[in-house]
Amino acid sequence: MSEGLLLGLQTALSMQNILFVIFGCFVGTFIGMLPGLGPITAIALMIPITYGIDPSSGMILMAGVYYGAIFGGSTSSILINAPGVAGTVATSFDGYPMALQGQAGKALALAAYSSFCGGTIAAIFLLIAAPALAKVSLSFQSPDYFALLLLGLTAIAAFSSKGSFLKSIMMTLFGLMLSTVGTDQASGVERFTFGKIDLLDGISFLLIAMSMFALSEALMSIIRKKKDDDAMKQPTPDVGSLKLTTSEIKEVAPTIARSSVLGFFVGVLPGAGATIASFLAYGMERNLASAKDKLKFGKGSIRGLAAPETANNAACSGSFVPLLTLGIPGSGTTAVMLGALMAYGIQPGPRLLIDNPEVFWSVIVSMYVGNVVLLVINLPLIPYIARALTLPKQLLTVLILFFSLIGVYLVSFNTFDIVMMAGFAVVAIGLRLLNFSMSPLILGFILGGMLEQNLRRSLTLFDGSISFMWERPITLTILVLTALVLLMPLLSALKKTDKQSPEKEVAEL
Amino acid sequence: MNIKKLATVTFASAILAFGSGLANANELVDIKKIHFLIPGGPGGGWDGTARGTGEALLKSGKITNASYQNMSGGGGGKAIAYMIETAEKQTDTLMVNSTPIVVRSLTGVFPQSFRDLKPVAGTIADYGAFVVRANSKYTKWQQIIADFKTNPRKVKFSGGSARGSLDHLVAAMAIKAGEADAKRLVYIAYDAGGKAMAGLLSGETAILSTGVGEALAMAKSGEVRILAITAPERLAAIENVPTLTEMGYDVVFANWRGFFAAPSMSDAKVKAYAKLLGAVQETAHWNEIKERNGWVNLYNPDTKFYQFLEKQEQTIGTLMRELGFLR
Numbered sequence: 001m002s003e004g005l006l007l008g009l010q011t012a013l014s015m016q017n018i019l020f021v022i023f024g025c026f027v028g029t030f031i032g033m034l035p036g037l038g039p040i041t042a043i044a045l046m047i048p049i050t051y052g053i054d055p056s057s058g059m060i061l062m063a064g065v066y067y068g069a070i071f072g073g074s075t076s077s078i079l080i081n082a083p084g085v086a087g088t089v090a091t092s093f094d095g096y097p098m099a100l101q102g103q104a105g106k107a108l109a110l111a112a113y114s115s116f117c118g119g120t121i122a123a124i125f126l127l128i129a130a131p132a133l134a135k136v137s138l139s140f141q142s143p144d145y146f147a148l149l150l151l152g153l154t155a156i157a158a159f160s161s162k163g164s165f166l167k168s169i170m171m172t173l174f175g176l177m178l179s180t181v182g183t184d185q186a187s188g189v190e191r192f193t194f195g196k197i198d199l200l201d202g203i204s205f206l207l208i209a210m211s212m213f214a215l216s217e218a219l220m221s222i223i224r225k226k227k228d229d230d231a232m233k234q235p236t237p238d239v240g241s242l243k244l245t246t247s248e249i250k251e252v253a254p255t256i257a258r259s260s261v262l263g264f265f266v267g268v269l270p271g272a273g274a275t276i277a278s279f280l281a282y283g284m285e286r287n288l289a290s291a292k293d294k295l296k297f298g299k300g301s302i303r304g305l306a307a308p309e310t311a312n313n314a315a316c317s318g319s320f321v322p323l324l325t326l327g328i329p330g331s332g333t334t335a336v337m338l339g340a341l342m343a344y345g346i347q348p349g350p351r352l353l354i355d356n357p358e359v360f361w362s363v364i365v366s367m368y369v370g371n372v373v374l375l376v377i378n379l380p381l382i383p384y385i386a387r388a389l390t391l392p393k394q395l396l397t398v399l400i401l402f403f404s405l406i407g408v409y410l411v412s413f414n415t416f417d418i419v420m421m422a423g424f425a426v427v428a429i430g431l432r433l434l435n436f437s438m439s440p441l442i443l444g445f446i447l448g449g450m451l452e453q454n455l456r457r458s459l460t461l462f463d464g465s466i467s468f469m470w471e472r473p474i475t476l477t478i479l480v481l482t483a484l485v486l487l488m489p490l491l492s493a494l495k496k497t498d499k500q501s502p503e504k505e506v507a508e509l
Numbered sequence: 510m511n512i513k514k515l516a517t518v519t520f521a522s523a524i525l526a527f528g529s530g531l532a533n534a535n536e537l538v539d540i541k542k543i544h545f546l547i548p549g550g551p552g553g554g555w556d557g558t559a560r561g562t563g564e565a566l567l568k569s570g571k572i573t574n575a576s577y578q579n580m581s582g583g584g585g586g587k588a589i590a591y592m593i594e595t596a597e598k599q600t601d602t603l604m605v606n607s608t609p610i611v612v613r614s615l616t617g618v619f620p621q622s623f624r625d626l627k628p629v630a631g632t633i634a635d636y637g638a639f640v641v642r643a644n645s646k647y648t649k650w651q652q653i654i655a656d657f658k659t660n661p662r663k664v665k666f667s668g669g670s671a672r673g674s675l676d677h678l679v680a681a682m683a684i685k686a687g688e689a690d691a692k693r694l695v696y697i698a699y700d701a702g703g704k705a706m707a708g709l710l711s712g713e714t715a716i717l718s719t720g721v722g723e724a725l726a727m728a729k730s731g732e733v734r735i736l737a738i739t740a741p742e743r744l745a746a747i748e749n750v751p752t753l754t755e756m757g758y759d760v761v762f763a764n765w766r767g768f769f770a771a772p773s774m775s776d777a778k779v780k781a782y783a784k785l786l787g788a789v790q791e792t793a794h795w796n797e798i799k800e801r802n803g804w805v806n807l808y809n810p811d812t813k814f815y816q817f818l819e820k821q822e823q824t825i826g827t828l829m830r831e832l833g834f835l836r
Contacts, residue, residue: 139711141708141711141713142708184672185699185700186672188673188674196583197583198582198587200583200586201582270707271704322707326707326710326732328706335701335703338703342726342801342803345800347730349730350731351730412550412582413578413580414580414581414582414587416582453698457698457699461665461713
């Protein structure tokens with residue numbers, strides 16, 4: 001292994017390849033920052049360039065672009081509530097409230113540190129255990145994924161504080177319903193398409209995220225204009241400040257450690273990936289938090305920001321396990337990378353370590369280098385990026401409208417999508433005025449499709465019986481965990497009333 | 510349009526009119542540029558085919574200008590409607606498409622069919638493959654047919670696309686050719702080829718119906734075995750894998766990719782495009798790109814392509830009616 005690592009270091013640390021990583025991270029960050037353009041687009045754009053250079057350099061360049069684009073995606077989630085990739089949706093849950101409270105710089109810096117730690121810790125796992133983990137990545141089957149997704153769905157609990165429990169459930173159901181639009185995989189039947197061919201492939205995540213989050217947010221700022229004018233008169237806090245206090249660092253350190261481990265293992269599963277990892281980490285962190293800290297989630301909790309940011313980066317590194325050791329792409333991004341590798345005539349799989357060790361090791365080494373480079377080039381940039389928020393509202397609103405519409409159009413080149421976005425934005429504004437939160441909706445929408453497919457597949461595999469829920473140990477374990485997470489608040493609430501009632505009596509006396 | 514542009518166009522058309530008077534049709538059509546219309550998003554199979562073909566044409570100097578336009582929506586229906594509606598303007602446009610155009614026009618996903626366009630040429634193909642894990646109890650395709658006949662519920666097929674799409678249909682075709690009841694076939698749908706492969710390797714499913722291209726690499730590394738393919742004869746890359754035909758099952762099925770022109774394009778021009786797409790397959794640049802993408806040549810120029818499509822439509826239509834997907 002040390003020999004391989006040396007080989008990887010030699011390859012990755014050549015002058016040319018370091019330049020490729022820096023270039024990749026830089027380009028990736030900028031592409032990722034534009035709402036709508038995520039790592040898949042960024043990597044697809046790099047493919048023609050990689051044809052001209054050798055495989056190791058090509059993979060290093062693409063890995064740089066990949067990390068850059070993921071980090072850039074967090075930036076738009078935090079600053080303007082426009083998550084361009086499903087994996088950064090959970091980042092916006094607490095990142096955007098932080099930015100609204102004038103802590104944009106801190107939020108971005110925390111995102112950068114978390115990404116760095118998540119990516120680096122996961123790369124170490126990858127280095128030590130990649131070949132051994134190949135088996136783990138194949139141990140999960142559809143029933144297990146179904147249970148895992150159900151667990152992920154419990155993260156909506158974070159949005160059900162202060163009596164809006166029913167409202168979050170309603171929005172989650174609305175999200176689940178939206179995810180059923182399009183051709184049903186399991187039966188091949190069209191659902192809720194109203195004969196429109198534009199709806200045949202379903203509604204894209206990007207469209208929902210951009211219209212319900214970014215567009216409606218920008219338009220709401222026009223409706224709320226008067227209040228904002230008052231707010232503007234207050235002295236603007238230093239949005240560019242990156243400072244984290246020692247107590248804050250102490251608070252997030254365990255979060256980052258836990259989320260790295262969770263993120264990496266979820267990333268290793270070909271059917272899960274960064275999105276599920278980020279939701280699971282968010283849910284886990286909230287469940288572990290004390291009753292007082294729990295209330296902060298969804299309103300700008302630093303733990304709520306650090307957890308998904310760490311987990312999605314760790315999961316990205318984790319997703320290289322099935323790609324490199326089995327040749328199975330677990331996500332859209334790794335599928336594009338697989339295509340690029342095969343174009344070089346390199347077949348990822350069990351023989352990669354034997355046939356092309358330099359590719360294997362240089363990818364792993366480039367993960368460390370990429371993470372360091374990302375931190376180094378982005379930290380100095382954050383104050384400038386964060387200042388985007390101090391732009392006059394008239395300009396910022398227009399820019400957000402422009403980028404979110406363009407972002408969606410550039411992916412599909414379909415004008416019907418623009419009309420749909422306008423419709424969804426209007427619906428979202430109506431719901432927001434009635435104090436509904438958009439986050440449970442997007443959570444339901446993202447997880448809904450996968451949840452249904454895995455459930456349907458499990459049912460087909462077990463000939464229509466629901467016995468898969470207890471016949472597979474992994475499924476059963478996760479389901480029990482899910483039930484615990486759901487029942488815990490109830491139990492603790494019961495305990496509290498027991499304890500509190502005598503105290504109250506004393507106080508009254 | 511400004512006056513200068515108008516003058517240029519008038520001048521150009523005058524030359525063309527003059528030229529057509531003198532030269533015969535074949536010599537007139539000298540293709541220098543192609544605009545590729547891609548019915549799906551960037552990075553997909555259609556996108557790769559169009560961009561790869563364009564690259565080969567440019568590098569070999571057959572054309573001097575290639576442009577690309579992605580238009581996804583409605584499983585390709587959006588782009589077909591666009592080709593027909595704006596036919597007059599699409600004088601240099603070739604739309605890439607593949608077998609699903611036949612399936613989707615049969616199921617009525619979109620109202621048009623290949624007949625509403627000018628089929629130019631089929632260029633490449635992928636054949637169906639039936640894949641099992643390396644340690645599977647199945648070593649021969651015949652065993653699967655025999656097991657299916659005793660209990661169809663125990664022999665479930667999986668694939669990386671929705672029920673009723675190609676992977677499912679090809680499996681049904683092969684079952685039917687084994688004189689078993691294809692209606693009882695249980696098909697497990699995954700949303701991507703990679704996930705279907707992971708499902709096979711994890712032991713969740715036993716048999717995967719996919720394309721040779723997608724299974725080739727995994728078979729070479731020894732993780733899976735291909736039991737049968739739907740090609741007319743054995744493929745050079747996998748010499749030891751038998752075809753269904755040689756085992757006595759009358760199934761040949763090619764998932765082709767090819768190009769279509771707007772309905773108003775003249776026959777002479779369609780022929781010229783078809784010739785160009787054939788000629789480029791002789792070049793070294795094409796071979797390089799073909800290798801890179803794992804393509805197999807299947808060149809079917811204009812009228813031959815039309816007949817091929819008609820035959821495929823008939824085969825798929827009959828099967829889909831039998832399976833109850835069509836009434």
